Amino acid sequence: MTGKHHDDDDHDHAHGHEENGHHAHGHDAHHDHHHDNHYSDMQARVRALETVLTQKGLIDPQALDAIVDTYETKIGPRNGAQVVAKAWTDKTFAEWLATDATAAIASLGFTGRQGEHMRAVFNTKETHNLVVCTLCSCYPWSVLGLPPVWYKAPAYRAKAVIDPRGVLQEFGVVLPEAQKIRVWDSTAELRYLVVPQRPAGTEGWSEEQLADLVTRDSMIGTGLARPTVEVAA
């Protein structure tokens, strides 16, 4: 097994970028033969691990199913969108969110793993906020779910702190030149939720309608809330 993995490593060294590119784009037509080998190798490696752990009574395969089901169907950016929509419509809640985000978010039922110590940061006309974890993949699971591949990959982690405007351009976001940008590197156990600016023309909208404007990326800071025209279209 070790020898085989060594070969795979060599392959990865030679094609590292392609590998990352693949992960960023998912299952597409660019799937190459080498990559398939690597992919099925990880599949075999993880299956072997699960088999051994199960035989030893150390894991419960049904617990694995329950974990996956939780993060596939129950916990995702819709949670965070509800938090943001409430902050947009309820001044008292927004103040609570600003001063004790963990409690304010828990009041909506969102608690738990990788959301134990929450902070909310609010975009303004003057300042745009962007969140990164340069050292690993810290991300507020309780409100955004599992992080996307790009958030955990080297390109974003490297670039976000030194060239955040360049990162934003890749996401199609161009900030006014005068707008300041603040990058929050999640180096400790605090997890950050960006509260994007409320789009114009949404006066009188319900929390539910507003939540539809709040994208995952807008709560990381790599996007803005969707403009109302996009929703109407």
Add this chain to the structure above:
Amino acid sequence: MNGPHDLGGQMGFGPVAPEKDEPYFHGEWEKRALGITLSCGAFGAWTIDESRHARENIPPAAYLSASYYEIWIRALEVLLERHGFVAADEIAAAKALTPSAEPKRVLTADMVPAVLAKGAPCDRPVDSAPRFVVGQTVRTKNFNPTGHTRLPRYARAKTGAIEAVQGAFVYPDDNAHGRGENPQWVYTVVFDGPEIWGEGSDPRLTVSIDAWESYLEPV
């Protein structure tokens, strides 16, 4: 340690390349990798800090070309072997061959909702008062420890301001190595972009880190 994980400010990785409508998992093995990693964390045999350190100890070339779930699995294999649960030859054989160490608990399906909803808070009471106050100018340490640390290289020996006192938390530099939780105050420290990135950098950029007290010195 100055490992491959400490990526802030490095160049040459190409575009961020967000995937449109990205699924949570790119294949079954990633789902199992998530479940196995969380389940094994429940053994209570290692801490999140030891686990992070195992990930950053993956050799640089392998780390930088691995997907994040692969990083998890590689590190998990190390932890499982180190703590006597699974040996490398067992993974190679896909078969249990030796007795296992005794976990503090085994995560069963019925426990999953409560365990995930509870999480694992790592704030802790401390006896001392915070050494620094909001608004104070501080300088981050210049050091290159060979063990685990959460002070990234780009933010070492830099002058910034205390923006918030965030509470006291388990100190990862000790906890990752079994030296105890030794909680310390954590501060949000904000730096001007040019203090970190120097000439030609964006004057309208500020970057903050969350720093344990011993990473900081008064100015």
